[in-house]
Amino acid sequence: MTTRKRATSEAASTTAAAAAAAKPLTTDPPMAPSKAGQILKVSLIFFVPYLYLILSHYNIEPDLKRSILISAAVSSAGFFLTLAMIPVASRYVLRRNLFGYDINKKGTPQGSVKVPESLGIAVGIVFLVLAILFQYFNFTSDSIWLVEYNAALASICFMMLLGFVDDVLDVPWRVKLALPSIAALPLLMAYAGHTTIIIPKPLIPYVGLEILDLGWIYKLYMWLLAIFCTNSINIHAGLNGLEVGQTVVISSAILVHNVIQIGVSSDPEYKQAHAFSIYLVQPLLATSLALLSYNWYPSSVFVGDTYTYFAGMTMAVAGILGHFSETLLIFFLPQVLNFLLSLPQLSGYIPCPRHRLPRFDPQTGLLTGTNDGTLVNLFLRQFGRMSEKSLCILLLVFQAVCCCFCFMLRWLLTGWYK
Numbered sequence: 549m550t551t552r553k554r555a556t557s558e559a560a561s562t563t564a565a566a567a568a569a570a571k572p573l574t575t576d577p578p579m580a581p582s583k584a585g586q587i588l589k590v591s592l593i594f595f596v597p598y599l600y601l602i603l604s605h606y607n608i609e610p611d612l613k614r615s616i617l618i619s620a621a622v623s624s625a626g627f628f629l630t631l632a633m634i635p636v637a638s639r640y641v642l643r644r645n646l647f648g649y650d651i652n653k654k655g656t657p658q659g660s661v662k663v664p665e666s667l668g669i670a671v672g673i674v675f676l677v678l679a680i681l682f683q684y685f686n687f688t689s690d691s692i693w694l695v696e697y698n699a700a701l702a703s704i705c706f707m708m709l710l711g712f713v714d715d716v717l718d719v720p721w722r723v724k725l726a727l728p729s730i731a732a733l734p735l736l737m738a739y740a741g742h743t744t745i746i747i748p749k750p751l752i753p754y755v756g757l758e759i760l761d762l763g764w765i766y767k768l769y770m771w772l773l774a775i776f777c778t779n780s781i782n783i784h785a786g787l788n789g790l791e792v793g794q795t796v797v798i799s800s801a802i803l804v805h806n807v808i809q810i811g812v813s814s815d816p817e818y819k820q821a822h823a824f825s826i827y828l829v830q831p832l833l834a835t836s837l838a839l840l841s842y843n844w845y846p847s848s849v850f851v852g853d854t855y856t857y858f859a860g861m862t863m864a865v866a867g868i869l870g871h872f873s874e875t876l877l878i879f880f881l882p883q884v885l886n887f888l889l890s891l892p893q894l895s896g897y898i899p900c901p902r903h904r905l906p907r908f909d910p911q912t913g914l915l916t917g918t919n920d921g922t923l924v925n926l927f928l929r930q931f932g933r934m935s936e937k938s939l940c941i942l943l944l945v946f947q948a949v950c951c952c953f954c955f956m957l958r959w960l961l962t963g964w965y966k
């Protein structure tokens with residue numbers, strides 16, 4: 549197939565695995581300093597209200613509050629650890645020829661710099677260490693939560709491994725789409741929670757039930773959700789900072805949602821489910837912020853499929869075990885739109901090139917939308933040509949607006965819907 553051939557040849561010019569034939573570097577290239585200061589300043593917009601909700605606004609039981617704050621402290625340490633690890637890991641991946649070229653800078657001096665690829669591996673390792681160590685502070689050895697927590701970690705770890713395999717081997721597209729279905733298996737097999745759904749109030753007269761047990765269909769839904777979340781983060785990509793930026797925005801929204809639910813509920817099991825999500829998402833957010841400090845425009849590292857798959861799986865697992873998958877899907881609205889726009893190309897109805905990125909004009913430094921079905925191109929076609937940084941900021945603002953819309957929708961529907 550022409551597309552496949554083109555895909556393979558383009559991949560060979562851009563990804564590290566295919567560049568294995570290149571000579572190993574003898575000197576370490578200089579790396580731009582991190583933008584951690586800037587990133588931390590902007591993230592105060594989230595952290596100040598988030599801490600206010602936990603510490604003052606809601607009356608959260610002392611034990612639960614203690615666990616959340618310990619997880620936050622451990623995650624903060626993870627931020628600095630990841631920040632320190634990325635430059636070291638970058639040198640190692642470059643020595644093994646794991647790099648990519650920045651396509652949206654092609655034709656400028658920056659476009660010929662070898663950018664270290666797959667730095668998601670550093671983030672993922674720190675995340676796993678934090679999440680594993682945290683068990684010591686929260687769970688007793690006979691807790692039923694421990695089984696699901698470790699199954700969740702197994703799925704996340706498996707996904708990271710398959711993402712890294714993809715970065716190194718550059719597997720074909722159709723296979724790539726299937727990788728999350730394998731990684732989700734540990735979670736599906738260990739899941740012992742309920743398989744029931746609460747029927748929305750307006751539908752109860754038609755269904756005749758208030759609670760419906762879906763049995764294996766519920767597990768199928770969990771499986772599909774994990775496949776969707778991982779792939780949808782990976783295909784909403786290609787701009788400096790977009791892969792990590794979207795994860796940071798969604799993770800922040802998940803955390804606020806979890807704290808609100810813990811604050812307003814009186815059901816201990818419901819609170820535990822949301823606390824569970826917090827213990828996974830806090831370390832994800834902290835380590836992602838460290839990665840964003842290097843990945844923000846102009847990127848000095850690329851995150852790789854290791855990161856996109858790992859981040860997607862972590863959020864999916866949090867949504868599944870925290871029992872808020874409908875809310876999660878609304879947080880994922882831009883990803884859902886991007887997926888729908890991508891369907892003709894993903895299904896093979898329209899040829900799908902290896903990279904579906906905008907056209908870059910080295911003279912003006914602006915991007916122009918192409919006909920490839922992505923949200924990135926749609927935004928460019930709607931709002932006109934713009935720089936990569938402005939486009940990324942616009943897409944992240946849109947992501948944040950969708951999250952706010954979800955909170956508003958929940959607030960409006962409370963009491964009427966469920």
Ligand code: UD1
Pocket residue numbers: 562563564647648649650651652665782783784785786787788789790847850852853890900902903904905
């Ligand atoms: C997915 C998208 C592809 C998009 C790519 C960008 C689909 C079906 N696939 O493929 O259209 O082009 O992500 O990540 O939608 N890169 C940049 N700038 C960035 C980030 C990445 O130029 O800010 C380039 C680099 O050359 C990097 C490469 O993209 O090496 C990584 O692409 P990869 O993650 O392997 O692409 P896919 O996930 O397969």
Ligand code: MG
Pocket residue numbers: 782783785852853856
């Ligand atoms: Mg990718």
